[in-house]
Amino acid sequence: MEEKEISRAVIKRLPRYYRYLGELLESGTERISSGELSERMQVTASQIRQDLNNFGGFGQQGYGYNVKHLHTEIGKILGLDQDYNMIIIGAGNLGQALANYVKFEKNGFLVKGLFDVNPKLKGVAVRGIVIRMTDELPAFLQEHDIQIAALTLPKQYAKEMADFLVDHGIRAIWNFAHTDLHLPEDVIIENVHLSESLMQLSYNISRYSREHK
Amino acid sequence: MEEKEISRAVIKRLPRYYRYLGELLESGTERISSGELSERMQVTASQIRQDLNNFGGFGQQGYGYNVKHLHTEIGKILGLDQDYNMIIIGAGNLGQALANYVKFEKNGFLVKGLFDVNPKLKGVAVRGIVIRMTDELPAFLQEHDIQIAALTLPKQYAKEMADFLVDHGIRAIWNFAHTDLHLPEDVIIENVHLSESLMQLSYNISRYSREHK
DNA sequence: TAGATTGTTAATCGATTAACAATC
DNA sequence: TAGATTGTTAATCGATTAACAATC
Numbered sequence: 001m002e003e004k005e006i007s008r009a010v011i012k013r014l015p016r017y018y019r020y021l022g023e024l025l026e027s028g029t030e031r032i033s034s035g036e037l038s039e040r041m042q043v044t045a046s047q048i049r050q051d052l053n054n055f056g057g058f059g060q061q062g063y064g065y066n067v068k069h070l071h072t073e074i075g076k077i078l079g080l081d082q083d084y085n086m087i088i089i090g091a092g093n094l095g096q097a098l099a100n101y102v103k104f105e106k107n108g109f110l111v112k113g114l115f116d117v118n119p120k121l122k123g124v125a126v127r128g129i130v131i132r133m134t135d136e137l138p139a140f141l142q143e144h145d146i147q148i149a150a151l152t153l154p155k156q157y158a159k160e161m162a163d164f165l166v167d168h169g170i171r172a173i174w175n176f177a178h179t180d181l182h183l184p185e186d187v188i189i190e191n192v193h194l195s196e197s198l199m200q201l202s203y204n205i206s207r208y209s210r211e212h213k
Numbered sequence: 214m215e216e217k218e219i220s221r222a223v224i225k226r227l228p229r230y231y232r233y234l235g236e237l238l239e240s241g242t243e244r245i246s247s248g249e250l251s252e253r254m255q256v257t258a259s260q261i262r263q264d265l266n267n268f269g270g271f272g273q274q275g276y277g278y279n280v281k282h283l284h285t286e287i288g289k290i291l292g293l294d295q296d297y298n299m300i301i302i303g304a305g306n307l308g309q310a311l312a313n314y315v316k317f318e319k320n321g322f323l324v325k326g327l328f329d330v331n332p333k334l335k336g337v338a339v340r341g342i343v344i345r346m347t348d349e350l351p352a353f354l355q356e357h358d359i360q361i362a363a364l365t366l367p368k369q370y371a372k373e374m375a376d377f378l379v380d381h382g383i384r385a386i387w388n389f390a391h392t393d394l395h396l397p398e399d400v401i402i403e404n405v406h407l408s409e410s411l412m413q414l415s416y417n418i419s420r421y422s423r424e425h426k
Numbered sequence: 427t428a429g430a431t432t433g434t435t436a437a438t439c440g441a442t443t444a445a446c447a448a449t450c
Numbered sequence: 451t452a453g454a455t456t457g458t459t460a461a462t463c464g465a466t467t468a469a470c471a472a473t474c
Contacts, residue, residue: 009465011416015409019391033431045431046467053433061432062474078412079419093313097306101407103391109411147418172418174411178232178316188421190414194314194405196228198322198387199291201403203224205360205385206292208401222441246455258455259443266457274456275450 010051014078016041017051021071033064083108085146086174089161090153091116091124091131094176098150099126112144134161141168148172155179223264227291229254230264234284246277296321298359299387302374303366304329304337304344307389311363312339325357347374354381361385368392 020041024032038045052058052070055077059065075081086104088095091114098104099111114131116122121131132140140146149170151158158177165173172188175181178196181189233254237245251258265271265283268290272278288294299317301308304327311317312324327344329335334344345353353359362383364371371390378386385401388394391409394402 007465011413014416015406015412018412044467049432057433059432060474061472062430064431077416079415080412082419084415084418093310097310100306103408104411107408107411109415148414172414174414186421188414188417190410192405192407192410193228195316195320197403197405198317198320199228199231199293200224201361201385201387201401202292202297202322203227203290204401204403205297206295208399220441257443262456270457272456273450274448275454277455
C-alpha cells in the first residue's frame, strides 16, 4: 500500500515545475526537453529528470516531455485534480487577505468559512464569506466537509485551536501562527512563518554588509 | 574579507532557535544544554552544536549555553540588532495585512511606505501609513533610506517593479509575487510563495488518501 | 538511419549524526 | 575531583550531478 517515499526536497520543487509548465502551456509550447527547462528554471537537467522519474516516466527519448501532459500529471501528483474545502481561523488582516486571494480558488482551494472570536467582526462579509464566531465551529464542521484549516490567529491560541480542530476531524493545517504545533502524526501541517522568512532576509543583508565593510 | 560560507540549511534553522531561546528567556530559564534544547525542538543535539559552532563557541563545557547570551548572539547573526526600513509595493489585502502586522516592527522591520497604482487607494491610511501612488516612488526613495521592499503585487508587474527598485538602490526584496525574479546577484531575494506552500499541503493530503485507500 | 534526449546507474558532494577528547 | 556537556573530528546518510546505455 505504501508508495516509495519521496523526499521533501523533491516535493518542494514540484509546485515550481508546475508553475513553469503552466506558463509554457499558456505560451503555446508543445514540448520541452529537460535541457531547455533546466535553462529556464536555473536547475540542472539531471535534477529535473531525477525528480520526474520518482513518479514514473513522463518523457520520451529523443523527444522530451509533452508540456500539457506533464503539467496535468504533476497537477495530479500535487493533488490539484480535486477540490479542497478550507476554513480560515482568525479573521484579522492576514485571514481576510487569504480569504480574498482568488488565486487559491482557481487551484481548487475553496474558502468555505471564516472564523474569529471578536464579536465586532460577526456577520462581516469578506468576498461573500460571512465571518462567524468560533463557537459555531463544531456545528459548522458537522455540516460541512472541510479538509483544510488555515490558522491565522495569535500564537497563544494556536495550539488549543489546532487540538480542537483535530478533535473535530480536521486532518490538514496551514499554520501561519508563529509556533510549532504538536499534533498526531496523521495530521498534515504546513507552516508559513513570515517572521522567519524576514529574518533570513535580514541575515543576508547584514552578512552582505559585513563582507563588504 | 569573505567569511566562511554558511549553508542555507543552517540559516533556515536560525530563526527557529531564536524563537525557542526567546521563549526560554521569557520563562526565566537561565541556561540550557544542547540535549535539552534538542528535546524541545525535536532536532538532534548534534545538529544544534554543529549549527552554533559555525559562528563560534557560544557554550561552555559542563554547563551548556547561557540562554540570554545565545539569544542575543543569534539575534546579531540574524541582523536583528539593527532596524530596517521597509516599503510595501502593492496595497491590496496582503500588502495591507503586512503593513498591519505589528510583530515585524518589534523585530526592527519598520514599514515606512505603502504604494499602489490604484487611485482609489490614494491617501488611505493603514496603521497611520498613508498609501502613495507608485509614481511617487523615485522621490520617496531619494528622501528615505529604505533597505527592504516587499512585493505584494500581481506577478505580471513584479519583474518590472523589481528592476525599477533595484535601479533606484533597493538591495533586498521580499517577494510575494508568484514569479521568479532575475536580478543582479548582489540583490538579496527572499521568496514567499503561498500557493506553493498550499500545494505541498495538498500533495500530502492526496498522498495520504492514496496510501490509505 | 542518425540525432536527440530520456531513464537510470554510478560518482560526487554536502548535510546530518555519532563519537569522543577536551575542558569547564 | 567527578560529572556534565561542549566543540570537533569521523562516519553515515541522503541528495545532487555526471555519465551513458537505451530508445524514440
